[in-house]
Amino acid sequence: MSDEKRTEIGQLGEFGLIDYLTKKIKLKNESSEKGVGDDAAVLNYEGKKTVVTTDLLLEGIHFDLTYTPMKHLGYKSIAVNLSDVYAMNATPKQVTVSIGVSSKMSVEALEEFYEGVYAACDRYGVDVIGGDTTSSFTGFTISVTALGEASDDELAYRNGAQVNDLICVSGDLGAAYMGLQLLEREKKVFEAAPGAQPDLSGYDYLLQRFLKPEPRREVKTLLDKVGVKPTSMIDISDGLSSEIMHICKQSKKGCRLWENKIPVHPSTAKLAEEMGINPVVAGLNGGEDYELLFTISLEDFEKFKNQDESDVFIVGHITDESKGCYLVTNDDNEIELQAQGWNPIKKDVK
Amino acid sequence: MSDEKRTEIGQLGEFGLIDYLTKKIKLKNESSEKGVGDDAAVLNYEGKKTVVTTDLLLEGIHFDLTYTPMKHLGYKSIAVNLSDVYAMNATPKQVTVSIGVSSKMSVEALEEFYEGVYAACDRYGVDVIGGDTTSSFTGFTISVTALGEASDDELAYRNGAQVNDLICVSGDLGAAYMGLQLLEREKKVFEAAPGAQPDLSGYDYLLQRFLKPEPRREVKTLLDKVGVKPTSMIDISDGLSSEIMHICKQSKKGCRLWENKIPVHPSTAKLAEEMGINPVVAGLNGGEDYELLFTISLEDFEKFKNQDESDVFIVGHITDESKGCYLVTNDDNEIELQAQGWNPIKKDVK
Numbered sequence: 001m002s003d004e005k006r007t008e009i010g011q012l013g014e015f016g017l018i019d020y021l022t023k024k025i026k027l028k029n030e031s032s033e034k035g036v037g038d039d040a041a042v043l044n045y046e047g048k049k050t051v052v053t054t055d056l057l058l059e060g061i062h063f064d065l066t067y068t069p070m071k072h073l074g075y076k077s078i079a080v081n082l083s084d085v086y087a088m089n090a091t092p093k094q095v096t097v098s099i100g101v102s103s104k105m106s107v108e109a110l111e112e113f114y115e116g117v118y119a120a121c122d123r124y125g126v127d128v129i130g131g132d133t134t135s136s137f138t139g140f141t142i143s144v145t146a147l148g149e150a151s152d153d154e155l156a157y158r159n160g161a162q163v164n165d166l167i168c169v170s171g172d173l174g175a176a177y178m179g180l181q182l183l184e185r186e187k188k189v190f191e192a193a194p195g196a197q198p199d200l201s202g203y204d205y206l207l208q209r210f211l212k213p214e215p216r217r218e219v220k221t222l223l224d225k226v227g228v229k230p231t232s233m234i235d236i237s238d239g240l241s242s243e244i245m246h247i248c249k250q251s252k253k254g255c256r257l258w259e260n261k262i263p264v265h266p267s268t269a270k271l272a273e274e275m276g277i278n279p280v281v282a283g284l285n286g287g288e289d290y291e292l293l294f295t296i297s298l299e300d301f302e303k304f305k306n307q308d309e310s311d312v313f314i315v316g317h318i319t320d321e322s323k324g325c326y327l328v329t330n331d332d333n334e335i336e337l338q339a340q341g342w343n344p345i346k347k348d349v350k
Numbered sequence: 351m352s353d354e355k356r357t358e359i360g361q362l363g364e365f366g367l368i369d370y371l372t373k374k375i376k377l378k379n380e381s382s383e384k385g386v387g388d389d390a391a392v393l394n395y396e397g398k399k400t401v402v403t404t405d406l407l408l409e410g411i412h413f414d415l416t417y418t419p420m421k422h423l424g425y426k427s428i429a430v431n432l433s434d435v436y437a438m439n440a441t442p443k444q445v446t447v448s449i450g451v452s453s454k455m456s457v458e459a460l461e462e463f464y465e466g467v468y469a470a471c472d473r474y475g476v477d478v479i480g481g482d483t484t485s486s487f488t489g490f491t492i493s494v495t496a497l498g499e500a501s502d503d504e505l506a507y508r509n510g511a512q513v514n515d516l517i518c519v520s521g522d523l524g525a526a527y528m529g530l531q532l533l534e535r536e537k538k539v540f541e542a543a544p545g546a547q548p549d550l551s552g553y554d555y556l557l558q559r560f561l562k563p564e565p566r567r568e569v570k571t572l573l574d575k576v577g578v579k580p581t582s583m584i585d586i587s588d589g590l591s592s593e594i595m596h597i598c599k600q601s602k603k604g605c606r607l608w609e610n611k612i613p614v615h616p617s618t619a620k621l622a623e624e625m626g627i628n629p630v631v632a633g634l635n636g637g638e639d640y641e642l643l644f645t646i647s648l649e650d651f652e653k654f655k656n657q658d659e660s661d662v663f664i665v666g667h668i669t670d671e672s673k674g675c676y677l678v679t680n681d682d683n684e685i686e687l688q689a690q691g692w693n694p695i696k697k698d699v700k
Contacts, residue, residue: 015689033399034507037508037600038438038507038508038584038600039403039434039435039437039438039508039583039584039585040401040402040403040434040435040437040438040440040496040498041401041402041403042399042400042401042402042438042500042505043399043400043401043402044399044400045395045400046397047396047397049383049392049393049394050392050393050394050395050400050497051390051391051392051393052390052391052392052393052444052446052479052480052495052497053389053390053391053480054446054448054480054481054482054493054495055448055482056448056449056450056482056484056491056493058450058484058485058486058487058488058491059487059488060487060488061450061484061485061486061487062484084389084390085389085390087389087390088388088389088390088392090390094402096402096404096495098404098405098406098493099406100406100408100411100491129402130402130403130404131404132404132405132406134406134408134411134412135408135411136408136411137408137409137410137411137489138408138409138410138488138489139487139488141406141408141450141491143404143406143448143493145402145404145446145495146390147400147402148390150392155392157384157388158387158388158389233389234388234389235389250387250388339365
């Protein structure tokens with residue numbers, strides 16, 4: 001670390017810092033008419049609907065800088081917001097990025113953060129159109145707002161699930177949660193014996209799922225291809241159990257999830273067992289996987305069958321509201337679902 | 351204080367808190383199709399341009415809870431963002447409001463904050479369409495994003511000022527700055543002698559200007575009425591000097607401000623003199639007045655002359671870029687303007 005260049009924020013001055021961090025921005029989308037540099041950005045959606053979502057990320061609550069590389073943090077800050085846009089079956093187009101930084105932080109650290117921001121925006125074709133840069137007396141603070149577009153008939157809400165609809169998820173669950181458990185374990189080892197090298201080998205998949213999640217753009221591509229519109233959709237930030245209960249509550253329905261259908265990656269299962277955690281519980285209640293959870297009608301399910309590349313898992317079905325929300329275990333017991341995100345302090349207002 | 355009801359946030363739970371704080375929301379604008387309650391809000395601007403602006407407000411940097419009532423803080427958080435929308439000559443329509451709260455804060459305190467948010471939104475016809483509510487280990491954190499609409503020919507940018515244009519401000523300057531000085535002075539008195547009652551009498555105007563600023567909607571009303579579009583516009587958050595330099599830089603022009611034309615309220619002048627501050631310096635460099643600063647052509651100036659209700663002050667004119675940016679003093683000296691916001695740590699990226 002000592003050889004690395006370190007520029008104090010005060011050397012650039014605040015206007016200089018903003019110029020430095022935003023000079024690379026080139027607008028990519030036709031709907032982004034005017035980005036950074038005025039009182040507000042100007043967008044033109046030309047008759048399409050605009051979707052808007054926002055997340056506030058605070059040091060110590062949503063991320064721990066001890067084990068989170070700044071570039072990953074920038075990438076993830078964008079990814080989690082784009083995930084909300086995809087969960088509307090819409091296409092993200094713009095973001096604003098606001099940060100509160102303490103004077104402890106160097107310009108190089110902020111540059112890394114923005115490298116991650118720009119990498120995510122480039123990958124998903126999104127423009128950075130504004131933000132706010134301020135000092136912070138406390139921790140590093142990140143606030144991202146994402147905007148996207150959709151035609152009226154594309155939009156998928158949380159309230160449209162119907163009885164007998166199949167419940168689908170776009171990938172395996174619980175991996176991000178186990179990635180976090182691993183990082184927390186190694187942090188404790190390091191704190192007990194400073195200098196100890198963390199043992200993260202063999203768990204790249206879990207770490208990547210936690211540190212650098214990808215929003216599920218390909219679900220929209222697949223749905224468009226097979227011509228299916230989900231009856232309801234949400235992204236899994238707080239855990240499958242919590243999210244399906246949002247859909248059921250807003251759709252006024254019940255559900256059955258099947259224990260043996262919850263997709264868990266072998267690495268997730270391996271580490272969970274090593275740490276004495278039930279892998280199904282990790283899959284059911286572990287958050288931050290940012291997979292999409294959606295419901296489709298039985299007829300539409302047929303349309304997926306010839307899709308080799310399909311990465312869609314059926315995990316249950318929708319029932320009448322009076323039947324409640326339950327997990328059907330492998331031994332045919334029914335356990336009532338709990339709205340317990342693994343991160344109970346953070347809940348979206350949205 | 352001891353008689354006041356205090357509900358711990360934990361009693362409601364996080365989902366309960368969100369329901370509690372957002373239950374009063376009724377959408378007012380046709381362009382707000384879907385607000386709080388899904389992954390994202392859905393807006394429909396029907397062919398108009400969308401403007402987007404965002405601000406991050408941190409405890410200890412942007413506000414001091416020792417002397418800032420929560421309701422005022424909520425109101426101001428909205429007002430400063432709407433001010434940016436009006437500075438585009440656009441009409442604000444929606445906001446998202448995200449907050450980070452420590453467990454020290456009661457539900458009643460948050461409710462007061464939202465009362466202020468809703469009061470500002472009601473006054474300016476704006477819908478709250480989403481946000482994010484999270485715990486904070488550190489201070490109270492507020493992030494607001496405002497969206498508005500405008501037709502293409504309404505929008506006023508910072509880069510359109512022309513040589514000989516008149517420089518206008520929508521009201522007196524320096525009052526918010528002096529309001530802050532007063533509160534800081536009384537805070538020090540209180541810290542030295544706890545129990546002492548603050549002496550704020552006679553300065554209601556200054557306190558109101560600092561604690562509860564109003565965005566200048568009436569400027570748009572007036573401009574529409576007389577049929578004038580500003581050649582450039584910006585809102586005064588960092589001080590007149592700083593803001594006119596933004597306009598000059600982006601318009602590639604210079605300017606002359608006239609010392610004897612800078613509008614200073616009698617209360618501002620009185621307290622400034624009492625505290626040994628030059629009232630013109632307060633007017634020139636004091637921030638947070640949220641007046642609008644705009645330029646108009648000489649011909650358009652005639653159109654304002656019959657407006658009795660006009661609260662527009664001419665403070666200078668635009669020159670060729672080579673002439674630089676100067677204040678012309680009462681004794682005909684020229685002092686070069688400095689981009690020194692009174693709050694040098696906070697600068698917009700926008």
